[in-house]
Each structure stands twice: as structure tokens, then as C-alpha cells.
Amino acid sequence: MNITRNINCLKDVPTQVKNKDLVALRRRQIVDAAVELFIANGFHKTTTRQLARAAGLSIGSLYEYVESKEDILYLVCDAIHAEVEQGVAQALERAQTVANPLGEVIREYFKVCHEMNDHILLIYQETQSLPSKWRKVVLENEIRITGLFTSVLMQLMEDGQLIQMDGNCLDLIAHNITVLGHMWTFRRWFLARHYTLDQYVDMQTAFILGQQNVAVKRPPASKRKITKKEF
Secondary structure (H helix, E strand, O other): OOOOOOOOOOOOOOOOOOOHHHHHHHHHHHHHHHHHHHHHHOOOOOOHHHHHHHHOOOHHHHHHHOOOHHHHHHHHHHHHHHHHHHHHHHHHHHHOOOOOHHHHHHHHHHHHHHHOHHHHHHHHHHHHHOOHHHHHHHHHHHHHHHHHHHHHHHHHHHOOOOOOOOHHHHHHHHHHHHHHHHHHHHOHHHHHHHOOHHHHHHHHHHHHHHHHHHOOOOOOHHHOOOOHHHO
16 A cells, blocks of 8 residues: 655655655655565564665665665654545545534544554554654654544534533543544454444444533542542
């Protein structure tokens, strides 16, 4: 699966080449090759020589476009996030014309997670191998995608289609949507034996939409008495 329609981080990763179009082209080749190798072998067991060969480049040429294998991993993570974000954005556009926009967005997002399950798993497994500066950006990308769901929830609340909730509650539901989509990736070894994708989507969508019914404001734990029943 080609995931590199967009390479967002051209300016972030140093390169010796001045031609931006050529940099974008070569990095697409490198990322496409790296995704397959990282999924098959893992980041640490994949060598730069293997990456260069799979991308159709010499080792010398490879290092004209990146400085390290960690740079390549960062480009891979960024490309995966760009693809997921594009899928969510397209779902948001389609959702404007349906009766249940949140349900439509959830369904399309889960389908993106299904199509990219190996890629999403790769991010979770290998993000810790990134230098701190790249890891920070990757985590910020995760939060930005979750923020798209928060925006949908806020719009629905303003339109009167959701009950009034505070920002913390909206953010928590948005994170639940994100994680439940990823759950199909992490637990597919079990879930795929018991549910079709459509069944999983329908059940989780019903769960997420039902969360608004329990969005009852409660004082923070620090300001209320904790009972033994809560432990």
C-alpha cells in the first residue's frame, strides 16, 4: 500500500539536495521501501543497505536525502499520519451530508485503521526508537488527529445534536474514538475471529455515541469525598 501521497516534513529532515521536488520523489521511494522492510523485519533488524537497495538507491545516494535510519523512521511515521489524517478529513467532508455525521466519521476512521493496521502498529512499536525531537513531533501528530474528532463533537454540540459537555469530556470521547480505532489493530488476532469489521464498527459506534448519555458533570476528585466504593 502506497502511503506517501504527502511527505509533510521536508524541512524538518536535513538533506544535501537543493531540488525540493527531487527530495520529495526520493523520499517517497525511501519511505515506501522502509514501510515494507520495517513491517517485515522491524526497525532495528533492517539495515540502511537493505533500505537503499529496496528504494533503488546506492548507500551514498540514500544519505544525500537523510542523515540516519532514524530520519527514515520519522519520515515513515509522518507519512502514515498524513494518510490517516487525510482519510479522516475526507470523512468529515462526506459527513456533512448525512443524518448521523459523527457515526459516519467514526465508520470511515475505523476503515482507515483497518486498511492501515500494519502501519499503525509499526508507529506504536517503533516510536520509542526515535530521537526525542522526532518523537515529540510524532506524538503531536497523534494529538492533532484526535483533535479532528474533538472539533466534530464541538460542532454537533453547537448544533444541538449532542448534550452540553465541557472540554475535558469532549477530549476524552475524542481519545476514545482514536483508541477504539487502533484497538482493531492491536487485538485483530482475536477480534477478527469473532467479528466482521462492520460488526465491530457498528458495536463500537453505538458505544461511543452512548457516551454522551453518561457525560454528567462531577466535581474533580480533589474537591469531593472519595468513597470506598470507588476503589
